[in-house]
Amino acid sequence: MEHDDQALWDRVLGGDERSFGVLFERHRDRVFRALLRSNPVTADAEDLTSVVFLELWRRRDSARFVNRSVLPWLLVTVANVSRNASRGRRRYERFLAALPAPEVEPDFAHTVDSRLDSRGATDALHSALGRLTEVDQALITLTALEGYGLADAADAVGVSYGAAKTRLSRVRRRLRDSHPNFSVAEAT
Amino acid sequence: MNPEFSPTRSDAMRAQLEEVVTVTSIQSNRRAPGWVPGAALLVAGLVTGGTVSAAAVTSLQPTSQPAPRSGPVEAPPGVLPGVPIISLLGETLSYEITGETALDLPAPPDGTTHLRATVTCLTAGPVSWGTDPEGNNPSLYCSGDDVLAGTGTAEMDFPLGAESQDLFAQTGPDGRALLVVQYVNYVPTALGRNASGETYGAAWEGLEPDLVAVMGVAPDGSSILGYARATDLNAFGPDWPGQPTSPEEALEWQREREERYPDGWEIPVYAPDGRTVLGTFFISN
Numbered sequence: 001m002e003h004d005d006q007a008l009w010d011r012v013l014g015g016d017e018r019s020f021g022v023l024f025e026r027h028r029d030r031v032f033r034a035l036l037r038s039n040p041v042t043a044d045a046e047d048l049t050s051v052v053f054l055e056l057w058r059r060r061d062s063a064r065f066v067n068r069s070v071l072p073w074l075l076v077t078v079a080n081v082s083r084n085a086s087r088g089r090r091r092y093e094r095f096l097a098a099l100p101a102p103e104v105e106p107d108f109a110h111t112v113d114s115r116l117d118s119r120g121a122t123d124a125l126h127s128a129l130g131r132l133t134e135v136d137q138a139l140i141t142l143t144a145l146e147g148y149g150l151a152d153a154a155d156a157v158g159v160s161y162g163a164a165k166t167r168l169s170r171v172r173r174r175l176r177d178s179h180p181n182f183s184v185a186e187a188t
Numbered sequence: 189m190n191p192e193f194s195p196t197r198s199d200a201m202r203a204q205l206e207e208v209v210t211v212t213s214i215q216s217n218r219r220a221p222g223w224v225p226g227a228a229l230l231v232a233g234l235v236t237g238g239t240v241s242a243a244a245v246t247s248l249q250p251t252s253q254p255a256p257r258s259g260p261v262e263a264p265p266g267v268l269p270g271v272p273i274i275s276l277l278g279e280t281l282s283y284e285i286t287g288e289t290a291l292d293l294p295a296p297p298d299g300t301t302h303l304r305a306t307v308t309c310l311t312a313g314p315v316s317w318g319t320d321p322e323g324n325n326p327s328l329y330c331s332g333d334d335v336l337a338g339t340g341t342a343e344m345d346f347p348l349g350a351e352s353q354d355l356f357a358q359t360g361p362d363g364r365a366l367l368v369v370q371y372v373n374y375v376p377t378a379l380g381r382n383a384s385g386e387t388y389g390a391a392w393e394g395l396e397p398d399l400v401a402v403m404g405v406a407p408d409g410s411s412i413l414g415y416a417r418a419t420d421l422n423a424f425g426p427d428w429p430g431q432p433t434s435p436e437e438a439l440e441w442q443r444e445r446e447e448r449y450p451d452g453w454e455i456p457v458y459a460p461d462g463r464t465v466l467g468t469f470f471i472s473n
Contacts, residue, residue: 017206024202032193041314041329042191049193050201057208061443062450080472095208100200131411134452134470158451174409 006068013060023070024053031074034146038082043102051088052077054095064156066148072156075146076138083134136171139164263377268401268413269389272374274345276304281369284310286362290321291355293369300371302345305355309340310364317357317367319346325356345372380460388415388460404457406467414457414466421471426453 005026011019031052035045055077056063056070066072081088089096132140135157142153154164263269277297283289296303307317309330318325326344334340346355359365379389379397388399399415406412423429425445432438452472456465 012209015209017209020209021202021206024205025198028193028198036191040331041327042194043197043327045191046193046197046201050205053201053205054208057205059446059450062446084472095204098200098204100194100196102194102197133405133409134472 004068005070006065009063009065009070020053020057023056027071027074030071031078034075034078034141035082037145039085044085046102047096047099048078048081048085048088050095050099051081051092054092055081055088064158066152066155072142072146072148072152075142076156079137079141080134083137132171132174135159136167139168140171140175143168260376260378263380263389267377269377269380270392270395270397270401271390272376272392274302275299275373275375277371277373279370283357283367283369284364285315285357285367286359286364288358289356291357291367291369293353293355296348296353296371299373300348301374302347302372303355304343304345304370304372306341306343306368306370307357308338308366308368309335310366311335311359311362313360313363315357315359315363315365317355317365318344319348319353319355321354321356323356323358345374382461384462386462388462391418399458399460399462402457402469404467404469412457412467415460415462416455416457416469417462420455421469425449426455 005023008019008023012023028049032045032049035048035052036042039045039048052074056074063070064073138157139153139159142148142156143150148156150164150168151161154161157164159167261273263271264273267273277300281293283291285291293303303319305317307315307328309315309328312330312332312335314327314329316323316325316327326342328340328342330340355367355369357365357367376392377389379387379395381387382399386398388401389395389397390401391397396418397415398418400418400421402414402416402421404412404414404416419429422431424431424441426449428441428445432441452470454468454470457467457469458464459466
């Protein structure tokens with residue numbers, strides 16, 4: 001179910017900081033889980049979750065809403081933040097330093113993504129995704145991993161539906177050639 | 189059960205985010221060349237194990253290198269200029285650790301500049317290891333699958349200095365890990381110099397080549413190792429070769445940059461000659 005974030009966002013832009021907190025709590029877990037795919041240390045994924053929301057604020061003039069939801073934009077930003085994790089941390093190091101220290105707790109049932117049947121498959125997928133362009137990576141993440149349709153993914157990334165379709169087709173072909181074990185579903 | 193967001197940290201994060209909105213005071217930090225150590229590590233092959241958190245490793249790189257025992261040598265074929273040549277010294281030592289452990293290491297052999305420590309999870313859970321007694325060390329999280337498949341492993345080289353001769357490691361309660369330690373010697377290599385007099389190579393600690401090694405994208409979409417001009421990397425944006433000189437200017441430039449280049453911009457990736465274009469390197473806004 002998608003939330004109507006637009007009204008909240010309008011209040012944020014009007015200076016209502018509590019609405020930003022509501023947006024954070026609303027999408028925190030989806031952003032956190034997406035980050036865990038490439039940042040399996042829980043505390044790192046937590047830190048980077050805040051980086052994604054800081055990016056939302058920093059780039060508030062260009063944030064895109066899809067069907068009045070900001071979640072697709074946040075998930076695209078997850079890919080960018082993961083790719084530039086060290087830079088994101090440096091940019092917001094003061095913010096991160098002020099957070100409570102993470103608790104070191106064992107988590108024996110750590111499952112990064114139940115749709116991937118092993119760590120090896122996850123690593124291979126990361127490796128394959130890492131070779132895509134930023135736009136292609138965002139498109140494949142939104143459609144294949146986050147369950148968005150092609151039109152919504154295209155909107156979130158800021159390319160036309162036709163261009164997104166062409167790009168995804170090329171990506172699927174490339175992934176199929178280089179990783180025959182991957183099955184990437186067609187987005188609609 | 190999946191990892192859960194710590195409620196304490198979530199509350200603190202929300203409060204801080206709200207404060208950021210209130211004061212609208214996110215500062216535009218000078219863009220640091222974050223890709224540089226990453227590229228150098230990639231080439232030197234210092235990090236192994238796909239499950240190491242990139243954030244954990246890259247953010248905790250040692251911040252200083254000990255004085256090298258010999259001057260820079262010319263990079264031999266196959267070594268990226270600027271990346272040190274590494275030799276193993278003495279024997280490897282193995283330790284099984286559990287909980288919080290300070291290792292009792294033998295004295296390093298002559299010529300030692302770094303301590304190489306390879307950690308392998310024996311149980312699922314977190315493990316951290318490094319030379320900082322306060323625990324600000326790299327960390328690794330291993331799943332049960334990692335333990336079974338033997339993929340829960342990572343290697344780091346720590347510079348040894350007067351105050352960093354010891355190795356500390358920590359697992360979760362009841363967690364176990366294997367730590368293999370090896371003393372090593374680093375011989376720095378010199379940056380290359382092209383016909384135009386520009387230096388090129390990896391921006392390893394302390395090095396500032398004119399052409400910085402990066403992994404770019406070739407016209408056919410494949411990854412390509414080449415060099416980006418440092419001035420392009422360090423520019424505030426395509427239309428701003430320098431950096432802002434005041435907070436007001438920074439905000440103004442940032443506004444204009446986000447308007448003109450909302451998704452970022454590309455810069456050329458060159459061959460060592462600094463002229464032949466091999467591909468592009470993307471800088472996100």
